[in-house]
Every structure is written in structure tokens, then in C-alpha cells.
Amino acid sequence: MFRYLLISLCFFTNLLQAQEVKQRLILIGDAGEINPQQETLLPTGADLVLPNKTTIYFLGDNIYPDGMGLENSRKAETEKILQSQFEPFRKKGATIYFIAGNHDWDKSGVDGLAKIKAQEAFLKGIGDDKIRFVPTAGTLGPFVEMLTDSIVTILYDSEFWLFPHHEAGLLPEIEKEKQRFLFSLDSIAKVHKDKKLLVLCHHPMKSYGEHSLKFSVSEHLFPLRRFWKGLYIPLPVVGSVYPLLRSTAFRTAEDLKHPTYRELIQSVTKVLQDHPQVIYISGHDHGLQFIQDERFTQVISGSGAKTSHISKAKDLHYKHGQQGFAVMDFLQNGQIRVSFYIVDQDLVTKDFETVLYKD
Numbered sequence: 593m594f595r596y597l598l599i600s601l602c603f604f605t606n607l608l609q610a611q612e613v614k615q616r617l618i619l620i621g622d623a624g625e626i627n628p629q630q631e632t633l634l635p636t637g638a639d640l641v642l643p644n645k646t647t648i649y650f651l652g653d654n655i656y657p658d659g660m661g662l663e664n665s666r667k668a669e670t671e672k673i674l675q676s677q678f679e680p681f682r683k684k685g686a687t688i689y690f691i692a693g694n695h696d697w698d699k700s701g702v703d704g705l706a707k708i709k710a711q712e713a714f715l716k717g718i719g720d721d722k723i724r725f726v727p728t729a730g731t732l733g734p735f736v737e738m739l740t741d742s743i744v745t746i747l748y749d750s751e752f753w754l755f756p757h758h759e760a761g762l763l764p765e766i767e768k769e770k771q772r773f774l775f776s777l778d779s780i781a782k783v784h785k786d787k788k789l790l791v792l793c794h795h796p797m798k799s800y801g802e803h804s805l806k807f808s809v810s811e812h813l814f815p816l817r818r819f820w821k822g823l824y825i826p827l828p829v830v831g832s833v834y835p836l837l838r839s840t841a842f843r844t845a846e847d848l849k850h851p852t853y854r855e856l857i858q859s860v861t862k863v864l865q866d867h868p869q870v871i872y873i874s875g876h877d878h879g880l881q882f883i884q885d886e887r888f889t890q891v892i893s894g895s896g897a898k899t900s901h902i903s904k905a906k907d908l909h910y911k912h913g914q915q916g917f918a919v920m921d922f923l924q925n926g927q928i929r930v931s932f933y934i935v936d937q938d939l940v941t942k943d944f945e946t947v948l949y950k951d
Contacts, residue, residue, distance in 0.1 A: 612923055615740055616642050618681075619918040621651030621794070621875020623896025624695065626676050629915040629935045630897040636940035637917055637933070638680035646686045647739070650677055651875035651893060652693025652751070652794030659696045659707035660714065671714055677896075678723055687722045689747065690715060692729070693794035693875065694846050697751045704755055705730055732773045736780055743788045743922060746780060748773065750793035750874075753856045754845040774863050781867045788869040788928070788949070790920075794876050795846075797857050798890050800908050801877025802900040803847050846876075861888075869949070871928075873920075877902070880918065880932045882910040882946065889948065891930060893918040910944040 618637055623630060640646075654674060661667035678688050696711055697704030712729035726747050727733035733748030758766050781789065845852040864870050865887070875894035883890040885907045895915045902911040916934035923929060928948040933940050 612925075613642060613645060613921045614924050615743070615922040616640070616646045617739075617790075617920040617922075618646060618648045618686075619651060619873055619891065619893040619920060620648070620677075620896045621892075621894040621917075622653040622693065622878055622898050623650060623677050624653050624655040624673055625897040626673060627897055628938075630676070632938055633896060633915055633917060633933075633935055633940060634677060635680045638684050638686075640919060640933075641681060641684035641686045643685060646684075648678075648681045648686050648688045649747075649792055649873070650688070650690045650896075651792065651873070652691045653695040653875060653894075653898075654690055654693065655711065656695055656897065658699040658701060659704070660710040662703065662706060662710060667710075670711075674711070674714065682720065682722065688724070690723075690725045691747055691792060691794055692725075692749050692751055694751045694754070697755055700751070700754070700756060700844070700846065702757045704751075704757060708749075732769050734773065734776055734780070739790070740922060742786075742926070743790065744780065744784045745790045745792060746777070747792045750795040750856060754795070754852055756845060770859070774859055777860065777863045781864055781870075785867065788871070789864070789867060790871050790873060791860070791864070792873045794874060795853070795856065796848075796874035796876055796881075796890055796892050797861055797872045798883050798888065799848060799874075799877045799881060799892055800883075800903045800905045800911065801879050801881065801892070801894070801913075803877050871948070873918075879914070880910065880912040880916050880934070880943075881908060882930060882932070882944070883908050891918055891920070893932075909946065912943060916940075916943070 618640060620637065623634070654677065655670045661670040681688055692708045694700045696708050698707045709729045712725040715723055715725045726735040727749055731749065732752040735747040737745045739745050753770060843850055847853060848857070872890045874892055877892055877894050878898035878900040879892070879895050879902045881892035881902060896917060897915065899914050902913045910932060912932065912934050914934060916932060919931045919933065921929040927950060930946050930948065931942055932944040934943045
């Protein structure tokens with residue numbers, strides 16, 4: 593009897609929720625590795641699909657460790673990784689968008705362009721117009737879409753900006769592409785000055801995860817856990833060498849403090865700084881974060897398959913360094929509800945919820 597009442601209560605709760613939700617986005621980043629948590633997370637996420645109201649965004653790093661295979665055996669393996677992501681959601685009828693991340697670009701390697709074009713070709717080859725790779729592989733974007741009459745989505749390939757292996761002869765054109773992108777972004781913001789702008793890419797404009805180069809005490813004391821979670825061997829001096837090298841000799845454009853990444857952040861946020869309703873949505877750092885102050889909102893959903901430490905910060909209102917995903921609901925009353933779901937002992941549960949644009 594109790595079980596029947598519980599099932600009935602869940603059914604009517606979902607029904608009421610569906611009635612108040614105008615549009616739902618499910619945001620999953622860095623899901624490109626098949627593991628037990630990923631296999632739990634994705635089907636449960638698919639259960640949250642509301643018919644004819646749900647769009648799925650995979651926020652990059654769709655294939656670990658280094659993008660789409662270009663040879664037969666690796667190609668088949670990486671196709672399965674992509675299928676593991678989109679199939680649960682397509683079975684529910686949702687529209688799906690894939691954005692590229694640095695791992696899709698050959699982990700920022702020399703075959704990056706070939707690999708994102710191969711990923712795009714595979715997804716196009718499925719012949720399903722509800723599965724899309726955006727923007728067009730090898731371009732910065734933006735890809736712009738009216739989600740509702742009051743919400744605009746802007747998707748771009750942030751790794752295109754950071755990628756270190758563009759052909760030398762094309763570098764002047766790459767710089768022109770960046771300027772065209774910023775001009776387009778500015779025009780979109782002005783045309784849609786009264787609408788909410790959702791800006792989606794792989795790399796966050798602000799983060800307190802590993803790519804911010806903020807390392808935990810545990811990471812300094814037990815550096816071998818970076819390679820195997822169970823290796824609690826104290827090496828405090830050695831453990832402090834890696835963070836130092838990461839920000840000096842081995843620095844990478846994938847970290848927020850790198851000059852190229854800083855240029856991306858400053859360029860994009862400067863163009864959009866006067867628009868009152870911008871939400872940045874990204875993956876990259878392996879965890880869940882909700883960052884907000886008076887003039888800035890960042891949602892990070894980067895733990896579809898990976899996890900890492902997240903530091904504390906004043907404007908960081910929620911953090912979870914384990915696997916999970918985010919859901920963004922646009923309500924009939926104009927508010928936006930942001931929820932974070934986590935994997936906890938093989939179950940997926942809602943861990944945090946907040947509402948934006950309250951009256």
C-alpha cells in the first residue's frame with residue numbers, strides 16, 4: 593500500500609512539474625568515458641526528459657582520452673562512446689547537441705581538426721536531425737538558436753580559440769575568425785537585449801576546479817592519487833612540485849591562468865558585460881559548480897565521467913567534486929530553476945536547487 597502511494601505521489605509530482613516547465617535543458621559535460629557511474633548517470637538523466645520540452649547539451653570532452661578514432665578499431669570504440677551518450681536520450685525523444693572540448697581535439701594535439709571533423713561526420717552519418725554537432729567542426733561559431741520567445745542559446749567551440757596547432761599559414765585568418773566571432777556576439781547581445789542569453793561552450797569563464805590551478809591539501813600530500821585513487825602514500829614535497837610545474841614549465845592553455853585562456857575570458861565577458869541576463873554554461877572542470885555574484889552567473893557541469901577537487905570561494909554557492917549533471921528548467925512564470933543531480937551509491941539524486949530571476 594505504501595509503495596503504491598509513493599509511486600502515485602512521484603507520478604503526480606512529475607506531472608505538476610511538467611505543467612509548470614516551459615522548456616528543460618539537461619547539461620552534461622565530460623561524459624566521454626564509459627564507466628559504471630556514467631552508465632548509471634545517463635539513463636537516469638534520460639528519465640528526466642519531458643516530452644517535447646527537453647534539449648540535451650553535451651558540453652565537450654565527448655570522447656576520452658583523445659577524441660574520435662581515425663583508424664578502424666579505435667574508430668569503432670569511440671563510436672560506442674558517443675552512442676552511450678545519445679542513445680538513452682533519443683529513446684525518450686529529446687533533441688541532442690554535442691559541443692567539442694579539448695579532448696575531442698586530440699587532447700589539443702596535432703590531429704585535433706581531423707578528429708573533430710570525424711566526430712561530426714559520424715554524428716551526421718546517423719541520419720537523425722535531432723542529433724547535432726555544433727558549431728560546424730573547425731569553426732569558432734557562434735551557433736545561435738531561439739530556445740523560446742525570451743531565451744537565446746549561443747553555442748561556440750572554445751577549443752578553437754585555445755588550440756595550439758592551427759596551421760601557421762592560417763594564423764592571420766584564425767585571428768580574423770576570433771574578431772568576427774566577437775562582433776557576432778556583440779550583435780546578438782544588442783539585438784536580444786531584452787532576452788536571456790545562455791552562452792554554452794566547453795571552457796568556463798570562471799571556475800574553482802583543477803583548471804583554476806587551486807589544489808587541495810590532499811593533492812599536495814598524496815600526489816599518486818592523481819593516477820590511482822587508492823594510493824594514499826604521503827609524498828608532501830613531491831606532491832607540491834606538480835602544482836608548481838603545472839603553472840610554470842608545463843603550463844597549458846587549458847588552465848584559466850594561461851594567457852590565451854585569459855584572453856578568451858576577457859574577450860567574451862567584455863562583449864557581454866552590459867547585458868543584464870547572461871548565463872555561462874560549461875564543462876571542462878570535472879565536477880559541478882554554481883558560481884554567482886551580482887553581475888555574473890556560471891553553471892559548470894563537467895563530471896559526466898570524471899571527477900576532481902573543487903576549492904571553496906565566496907561566489908561559489910554549490911560544488912560537488914563527483915559525477916553528476918545539471919538541469920535547467922524555464923518556468924511559465926519567467927523564472928529559471930537550476931538543479932544539480934549527483935551519483936550517490938549507484939543512485940542519482942538531486943543535491944542542490946536554486947531559482948534565478950525571481951520577482
